[in-house]
Amino acid sequence: MADEEPGGAERMEVSTELPQTPQLLASWWDQQVDFYTTFLHYLAQLVPEIYSAEMDPDLEKQEESIQMSIFTPLEWYLFGEDPDICLEKLKHSGAFQLCGKVFKSGETTYSCRDCAIDPTCVLCMDCFQNSVHKNHRYKMHTSTGGGFCDCGDTEAWKTGPFCVSHEPGRAGTTKENLRCPLNEEVIAQARKIFPSVVKYIVEMTIWEEEKELPPELQIREKNERYYCVLFNDEHHSYDHVIYSLQRALDCELAEAQLHTTAIDKEGRRAVKAGAFAACQEAKEDIKSHSENVSQHPLHVEVLHSDVMAHQKFALRLGSWMNKIMSYSSDFRQIFCQACLREEPGSENPCLISRLMLWDLDLKLDDDHDRSISVTALSVQMFTVPTLARHLIEEQNVISVITETLLEVLPEYLDRNNKFNFQGYSQDKLGRVYAVICDLKYILISKPTAWTERLRMQFLEGFRSFLKILTCMQGMEEIRRQVGQHIEVDPDWEAAIAIQMQLKNILLMFQEWCACDVSLHVRLSRLGAVSRLHEFVPFEDFQVEVLVEYPLRCLVLVAQVVAEMWRRNGLSLISQVFYYQDVKCREEMYDKDIIMLQIGASLMDPNKFLLLVLQRYELADAFNKTISTKDQDLIKQYNTLIEEMLQVLIYIVGERYVPGVGNVTKEEVTMREIIHLLCIEPMPHSAIAKNLPENENNETGLENVINKVATFKKPGVSGHGVYELKDESLKDFNMYFYHYSKTQHSKAEHMQKKRRKQENKDEALPPPPPPEFCPAFSKVVNLLNCDIMMYILRTIFERAIDTDSNLWTEGMLQMAFHILALGLLEEKQQLQKAPEEEVTFDFYHKASRLGSSAMNAQNIQMLLEKLKGIPQLEGQKDMITWILQMFDTVKRLREKSCLIVATTSGSESIKNDEITHDKEKAERKRKAEAARLHRQKIMAQMSALQKNFIETHKLMYDSTSEMSGKEDSIMEEESTPAVSDYSRIALGPKRGPTVTEKEVLTCILCQEEQEVKIENNAMVLSACVQKSTALTQNRGKPIELSGEIVDPLFMDPDLAYGTYTGSCGHVMHAVCWQKYFEAVQLSSQQRIHVDLFDLESGEYLCPLCKSLCNTVIPIIPLQPQRISSENTEAVGQLLTLEQWIQTVLARISGYNMKHARGENPTIPVLFDQGMGDSTFEFHSILNFGVQSSIKYSNSIKEMVILFATTIYRIGLKVPPDETDPRIPMMTWSTCAFTIQAIENLLGDEGKPLFGALQNRQHNGLKALMQFAIAQKITCPQVLIQKHLIRLLSVVLPNLKSEDTPCLLSIDLFHVLVGAVLAFPSLYWEDTVDLQPSSISSSYTHLYLFHLITMAHMLQILLTIDTELPLAQVQEESEEARSASSFLAEVSQYTNGCIGCGVPGWYLWASLKNGITPYLRCAALFFHYLLGITPPEELLTNSAEGEYGALCSYLSLPTNLFLLFQEYWDTVRPLLQRWCADPALLNCLKQKSTVIRYPRKRNSLIELPDDYSCLLNQASHFRCPRSADDERKHPVLCLFCGAILCSQNICCQEIVNGEEVGACIFHALHCGAGVCIFLKIRECRVVLVEGKARGCAYPAPYLDEYGETDPGLKRGNPLHLSRERYRKLHLVWQQHCIIEEIARSQETNQMLFGFNWQLL
Ligand SMILES: [Zn+2]
Ligand SMILES: [Zn+2]
């Protein structure tokens, strides 16, 4: 530095001499006199250089150079030291106050309803989690990008502006920190730098010369380099632009697409570089080509490369400025000052005004649409209260904004100077709204103190604003179309939208007014008149003028209702809707009613009513002599009269506006809520939606709701609702002015029904209204003026007159309501003041005779007559109420003046009471009669119902769960002598098969048929699916095609099973086939084919619409009974030893046979010693045979069809009826389905047999009987082959080459396969035989015992010795057996298995581990054989279960006795198992070994507080891309993986098709079926396969028991355990596919979604 000469400013033109490091540059800048000039000069040299490659920029390099050569030096210059170090210091000191984190799109932001100054004040996730607001009433929202965290901004928060990490002085107070880094020097530097930076940004942003730069920047030789630049606009579609570019530039589609995307993203794009002429030519070309495809040419400009570069940099510099500002609020202040500084000696307004004017111009100027917008900047500046106030005071910003609006508005004005938005696009108006938004930001925080200047400027601004309102008054006038219907519906949205936009502005103006006392009086008047939109000078204030417009509006509404504007189309109807809708009504409809109330209080009541009659054009209609036969006209009159009466009711009765009636804001809200809840109980969100919001989006609902309603929690589905408290019912006003027509009639109906149920009369008189404020007190005079009396009397007379049609019951009801209001008013007044002071004489007027004619009647007389008209029965109670009210008022009048008449008075009261009692008694009698009648009908109904259920039994059974023992199917099956039967399923003591004649009704043809093997088949609709519900190894890679899979043995991890479920609905096979064909045919014509995949046999159950893909044939159980004599004889001979020998002999016999034949390779090896069997080949037949069952062809056909489906879906292969794996898949799905159901029953804590749903029961029964029959569809040799492989696992002398080790198979699958395949050993060439019952019973017993022993070993080998089990018992017999058994086994494994484990522990673990297997076996044998299980398994008795299982399955309760009993036979087997090297290997890999009982799967744990999940999502980074683009993190509820959904980066190719990350994940995680939670949206989605999915309510509820999909409401959400549990059950019951199909059936909306890319 030292060698730098002073006065360098003069020499700076020599660029080579510029300092090279940021530090040096900074100190060189420091020495310059005029920073602005130096800075510009510097930029002039560098910027065009850096941004030279506009056509094909290297963005990374660009950014690097900017950082290096511009930003870093600037920061050095600002901080006076290394910026990184300084920022680090800032962070650790108190001065670093603002978080300032800039939000990315999709990020969650939090606001605090208790503490935020306005809803734009938000916190980032980290700050929120560390702030006090976490425990306040917060709101969560998803950012659309842009905006920043307001943590640390003391002006944004009422309390708690800092989170823990941004709290000043948090990071200790070391000496270093005492020197605040934001010291004077830095501030001084900022004062120096910011104005230059801001000025440059503004100058370049608003620079409009295309070829020239400002002279200060024009220092280099001007080059001849131009760009043809295309700008974004709203007239052209993507395709238009691409087309035009391709034509004009003669470029490839890809290049044109590239340009177009860039234009869309950045707003503009250079599409050609070159000399001016060339660019100009391209420009014209593009324009003309684009003009060909649409009426507007594209917006193209030719810009000099230097202009382009500087403008680009200006934007970048802006975002740098933003970053710097986020470091400290001091910086922000300085920035604002810089923006506001007026240039000395210049005509120009301050920078910000220039920028704003320019921005407003842009926003409003359609043809000059540049991308660079300062909107984001304005939010930042205007919402800083001090700055906003400053802007108003010093810059008169309100006027500036409104004047700007006014400048451009003439374009939108018609010849009457009213707005007319016809023909303008919404986009264009969007810019008007943006300007209005600026105004909103300015007004958002009310001033705490007023200065004279502020007041002046505010008033001036307000006056400008009123000018805008003037243009709105009477805008878009419409003329009633009398002849023809209008041709085009006019745009109406624009006018309504602008009303909505201005609504909040108006409210805020009023609030500003309210907070300044001196303005209050004048402006509150203005506020009230604001709807008039006209600045009426007070001198010529005329009430009629005031009333005119509101009245016209209301008349228009009435005429629309009377269908007089039918020919004006929908547009008008929509406008009328919005006029009264909650979003607009405050500023429109409500204000109009208030205006009329003002009018009524100021005008003579008769004059007022006459005016109303006139405007409604009803003067004729009330003419007594009117006689018209024109039905249409009568109808029209009637509607108009009703509408007018309603408005009159509102004018007199609606006093719930502070200032109109004596009410508080709270009471107003309470009343709104009461009336909503009178319609029906409602959820919180529905109430909130129906209440008007203030500018902070608050309705005030929470403050009052608990005073009028009670919250009713939701069940497992649905949502929580609020119910009105009984004491609030009395406030119900049938003619509540915010009721729509439907709401009105619903509420009336509800309230009458309720009163009826409570045995009360059905009168619904108005509740006593609150008192009017003094200014409005004269409104009530409308009630008792002569015209009103005339109107009422006319209506009553017409109702009595049988010839008159000019009345309706509705009209009558309103007349009653008005009467009631009048009487209530008089009563209230009389109760408050002495009689002589009450001038309100409604009673008197109503009692007067209508005329002097002979037959003249007063109103009471008319009422008495009305009471007698039969058609008006429904109004009787109300008339009675009114007549009583007349009496009451009369007595009140008399009581005070006629003291002597007290007796007569009390008499009348007595009379009154007598009649009252009489009526009461009468009502009671009627109610009793009605009750009896109801009862009778109910009895008839239930008789009918019973009949219906009887005839459609199956339909009902399958949908309802069996409850309790009475309905239990088991019970039904058992005959009276059930107790005599043995309840043992296996071995010699086996009980009888309990069968009963089964007659089923086809759901399609409704015909009954008995299920018999020789009959035509009946079938159950069913769905076969892959399942990971039981997996112990989630995410295990799945074979995408099962071509080479061998499914005979199931892995013990049960990773992928094949589940067969049924909805339990029965059809004839023939009927089903016809149905399926019909569906196929019709779907060829339908659009929504993807509902189900017909190709793979999918269809919806015709009755319950479950998704099915096959049918299970229903085959009856074959009754089996064994006689005890035979059994004993056989039992003597057939020991396990002998049984094994017989089986082996048979196998070896077959083996030799086959060896002779063509198929010699059945892989059977005999261990030594057993080869020379003395048993002969046929000995197996000696223990009993019977002939095979003959099934009907129809059944066979269905068996083949179903078996093939299981094979096809289970293995994901094309159908092949001859594949040898078909029987394996049959056994596999039997085993797996039983395991899944057993697991589910355990999960739900239900008994094994008593609680099965009927669909489960029917499904299992059909499945097992099918499995028995399945063997007929394939060669027995094939089944034998499979059987031998299965048996080789448990037969000591049989081992095939590929016998897996004991620890790598699921033994229950082996059991099921072996039992079902075993009959194949009875196959003979000549006769078709099967084992007899006795023979089978032994086979089952021995197979089961062998496999059980194998399983015991499995359990003991894999015991987890580290589990803390409480010692439950002393050394029991079982424990001792366990110890000694394990000691024995440990020898065979060479000590591989520890034997130090105590016996009791072994026994406890064994018993625990084997129970699921025993339960599965019990289910299996029950459905196979139909033998009644013991009582204990039908009820929920945990302690009895084990014993009952053992007894049913013929096991000793001390299972180790099995080994003792068969020791000699089993020992070689044990040795073989334990010595298997594969087994020892398995044991070593402790982590992957499967232990028993297997762990029960559940959905992942979710946090209670939803924001924790959002937090997780915010840390989510896509594993495959580094960019910060918006991601959709999705949580897999099966495994907890977070995936990058709906994004190309994480798509995968499966079988040549692209699938999204979720679909790909689901393939492995859930075998195609999965449950995901879209974290940012709080939505659950269920998916299946590649193309199906549906939304499902998330298990998170807000405190009002409602879900919040999309986080639209943003209330705090908490986990609902019940709902999550329900979701878990949907999964475990294998109902996901069903849910999806059902939701697609009902909600076709979701078809648009491409699930494949999820
Ligand atoms: Zn933050
Ligand atoms: Zn913070």
Ligand SMILES: [Zn+2]
């Ligand atoms: Zn708070």
Ligand SMILES: [Zn+2]
């Ligand atoms: Zn049928």
Ligand SMILES: [Zn+2]
């Ligand atoms: Zn069904």
Ligand SMILES: [Zn+2]
């Ligand atoms: Zn997963």
Ligand SMILES: [Zn+2]
């Ligand atoms: Zn990704």
